[in-house]
Amino acid sequence: MTLHLERHGEIAVVTLDNPPVNALSRTMRAALADMADRLDGDAGIRAVVLAGAGRLFVGGADIAEFDGPPQEPHLPDLLARIEAARAPWIAAVHGMALGGGTEIALACRYRVAAPGSRFGLPEVNLGIIPGSGGTQRLPRLIGVEAAVPVVAEKRMLDATEALGSGLVDRIIDGPLVVGAVDFARDMLNHPLPPLARDRSVTDPGPAYWQAAEARIAKASKGQSAPPLALLALRHGVQHGFEAGLRQERETFLRLRAGDEAAALRYLFFAERAAPRPADLRGTPPRAVARVGVVGGGTMGVGIAAALRNAGLPVILSERDQPGLERGLTALRAVFDAAAQRGLISDEAASARMAGVRGVVGLEALADCDLVIEAVFEDLAVKQAVFKTLASLCGTDTILATNTSYIDPRQIFNGLRGPERCIGLHFFSPAQVMKLMEIIPLPETAPAVLATAFDLAANLGKVPVRAGICDGFIGNRILKHYRAEAEALLREGVPHAAIDAAMRGFGYAMGPFEMQDMAGLDIAFLHREAARLRGETVPETAGDILVRAGRKGQKTGGGWYDYPTGTRAPQPSDEVARLLAPLLGPARAMPAEQIVARLIAAMAAEGQRIIDEGIASTPQDVDLVEVHGYGFPRGKGGPMFLAARKTITGIPTRIPT
Ligand code: COA
Secondary structure: OEEEEEEEOOEEEEEEEOOOOOOEOHHHHHHHHHHHHHHHOOOOOOEEEEEEOOOOOEOOEOHHHHHOOOOOOOHHHHHHHHHOOOOOEEEEEOOEEEOHHHHHHHHOOEEEEOOOOEEEOHHHHHOOOOOOOHHHHHHHHHOHHHHHHHHHOOOOEEHHHHHHHOOOOEEOOOOHHHHHHHHHHHHOOOOOOOOHHHOOOOOOOHHHHHHHHHHHHHHOOOOOHHHHHHHHHHHHHHHOHHHHHHHHHHHHHHHHOOHHHHHHHHHHHHHHHOOOOHHHOOOOOOOOOOEEEEOOOHHHHHHHHHHHHOOOOEEEEEOOHHHHHHHHHHHHHHHHHHHHOOOOOHHHHHHHHHOEEEEEOOHHHOOOOEEEEOOOOOHHHHHHHHHHHHHHOOOOOEEEEOOOOOOHHHHOOOOOOHHHEEEEEEOOOOOOOOEEEEEEOOOOOHHHHHHHHHHHHHOOOEEEEOOOOOOOOHHHHHHHHHHHHHHHHHOOOOHHHHHHHHHHHOOOOOHHHHHHHHOOHHHHHHHHHHHHOOOOOOOOHHHHHHHOOOOEHHHOEOOOEOOOOOOOOEOOHHHHHHHOOOOOOOOOOOHHHHHHHHHHHHHHHHHHHHHOOOOOOHHHHHHHHHHHOOOOHHHOOHHHHHHHOOOOOOOOOOOO
């Protein structure tokens, strides 16, 4: 960490140099405070330009420090020090100013920016609100209506928007620091503008606040920070800067010390560690320019869409023409839906589709760098696909299977070039879900594994390496989660109460509602296959429902009834009758206890998975749950909760 000082005549240039993102760590804050004193004492200095070295201005406070108590000098005090400086400070922003980066810029007298640079206050992503005046200075500079989306809704302002709204005073084309020094010289001839803190702000009135509150509460899905960020901003607008600052700081400190912020910080670092496993450092990935996808069903279409969204040309292969037409139609529908929702332009939707070549058969895949198989989950079908592919493709073509349960060693058994074979388990819908389980075979070459991680990064996915076992990481835990839910059911806890408890915990739906949505038949067939192999698989409630034709929403009923045309679950008399012989006498159980039982079951299985070497770390298990199975982000994951013992009922020592 260094703070550079250069003099350009009467202008000082202070450059923050704290790779990788110039975070405002304690030592950086201390160095800046000393620098402010030193420059105040230098009568030859009439203005100070504050810039950042490297690829961005400042990426925020140092998040790693948030696990301990706040340490002096505190950022709000440093910002007050900069505001009180004898010579005006000018922030020169390039790349990004995030969190504390935007806040320090707001405390400067002026802000200049490089074209394309962006300003944001993404603290709510970490379960906190801006803690150094962001909620107070921003509305005073750009108005409440422009500030609220930045403070509470993760909106970023690019340089042009920042200039238009008054956040930035000049956009500098050409070298930023040179332009900032010129700007500083120009400004020496003008009276100083008021500091952001001293500017007036207009209250937009009760209707505005009501609408903003409703919008933010809805979008924050139970996370506490966004509504509180709005509240702090509003408090300052209605009670003055100092009162607002106090409320902001008090809220920031409270949230910073809480469980939700700890969970979100944990995931922040876990997500950054995931794409770069230590043992692959120094192993360059192979270039992947031509990708083939085999199978135009839901998974194949989703994978093709994810590849196209990342700009990779795709060859989509199906067995016959009608199957291909269905696949291409479904793929077009994915892009059209994205355009209709305003996520991409109509032109982009057409361009994405134009980058897909549909083919019947596998011959056209011979020259691909990577082929991902996403056909029916059946060993013989998959083996046949790869036998043909291995005879068509060179041994440098990476062959990947998207199996969710089948042992990839069996799928690739006996193939030429086993070192180029790997499992890539996407989650449905693959163009949306972030998780990608990467399953190497014992023979998989490190470069092939590195290519899989690189592909995940290009697709914007969260990669997690999984060892080979039934269900890998995610589906194995899911099985235990469901089994525990069913155990509760047998103890007499109604399935509606179990679903409601898990929704209350933060899942979008409970375990039984989830089965109804996904279909009960897949897991049923899986159990039946095991029974056929001679394994002992006890009869489950799900088996009883499927045998009665209740496969979930698609058949109008599963655990619940779905009267035609609705997806809203209704209690079912038939289910009560069918399951009566299996269930114990009805019993009420507090929601926290239900949650604790289910999370404990997940954590216990997660620990076994780690002990067996199937997952490398608790973080990997939690990333799987959060990004593949809807575990509420603000809770961190089952392993995080078990380690922190924040849920009553989770065993202090997880059984292994
Ligand atoms: N404090 C501490 N470390 C930070 C950080 C911060 N505010 N922001 C980023 N880092 C670290 C990351 O952990 C990563 O470290 P690693 O290389 O050891 O894994 C490194 O900086 C690069 O971050 P990464 O996210 O991989 O790079 P990127 O170029 O994709 O994105 C940012 C850069 C700054 C946009 C992104 O890291 C980010 O959004 N950071 C958080 C910003 C924020 O929330 N600030 C408010 C904090 S209160």
